[in-house]
Amino acid sequence: MRDSRLLPRFRALRALRTGLLIAFALSMSACTALSVVTHSVSPDEASVPAGRYQLDPHHWNVSFDVDHFKYSRFVMRFDKTTAQLNWNAAGMEQSTVTADIDATSLDTNVPILDKMVKGPDMLDVERFPTIHFASTAFKRTADDKGELTGDLTIHGTTRPVTLTVTFKGHAPNPLTKQQTLGFSADGHFSRAQFGLSTWYPAVGNDVHVAIQAEFVAVAPDAASQ
Template sequence: MTLKHLQVALGLFFISIMLSSCEAIRVVTHEVNKSPQVLNIGSYKSDPTHVSVIFKVNHFGFSNYVGRFNEIDANLYFNNQYPDESRISAIIDTASVDTDNQLLDAQLRGPNFFDVEIFPKATFIGESIILEDNNHGKVIGTLSIRDEEIPITLDVTFNGGAKNPLTGEDTLGFSAIGTFNRSDIGLTAWLPAVGNTVIIEIEVEFIRQNNG
């Protein structure tokens, strides 16, 4: 085989790979429905591989330092006809805090902050929902950390729902953001060098459970 023939063969080979990749992408491409009324009512649970709770706090005024929790269990009762009557709750494993800094993670787990041996869980209970339109609203609820409770309002975007093209399961997607002052629940370590206001950002996919 000449060099020219080899180049042609390699070109055809890579083109075939790209086409096969496009075919794979095309197969799983789908559309989500952003109208709650046409989606299935029922109980949903967060997909553990597609849920994140990220927190941000100001660091010396230079930037927002970012961390996350890796273990979250959230439950949603979704009312498709009356979305404002839906209900949501979540449990966060505080020991799963992850800042990509082992020393800081150990300090956050310790008695001066989350004190995970005594308070292994943080919880959120949604108490009311205020709709702004079909895809936006506010969830008003209570956040509990170290057995201290604080009201918090989450601005929520409903990203849509559909059957997951990989699993065939009914799936709903949401994004949310909220803030609270950590000093209100006794988390005062490193103030004021590390900011008091905590920004919470949530991304979650809920999977419909067996609803009979």
């Protein structure tokens, strides 16, 4: 008898606890949604904490495009890239960046063409699996942009290239709370200068590079390793 009288009370308490948990989850979800909707970034480079940053593995794009029989620009993207940014408190002029593109991850959306471009007649990814870039200088051309010069290594050959870089802004990410900053970059290089003249003139010599990148702060203990 005693147990049967307590059972409704127990069920009521359990329902109340469940209701409170649901209400808490909904309130947190609403706060998160509000923080995302109202999120804004600072265009001021001075707001970026100095330190090491790495490419956000989920928010980036690197693509090359070339003339294809003069009909169009054929786009090739890469599916695997890593990059490190050493951000100086003085801003882009004193900061440096390095990037490694996995040449084996090239994706033209045409499997047979992937094989041709990655083969020995072009990138030869078995011998040269990595495309490397290391910045060497930066010249500001506007408040939020400038010309980034660096050494690009493709197919075992290193040449200087210049990219027009735009600082997109900085803020703690509303979801991860990590310090995050974004950039876009655009440039051109001659593939012939890297020993990649195969299929010319059916395939153009000028390679256009387009980059979108978000960098996130590296934890201090990770940065010291």
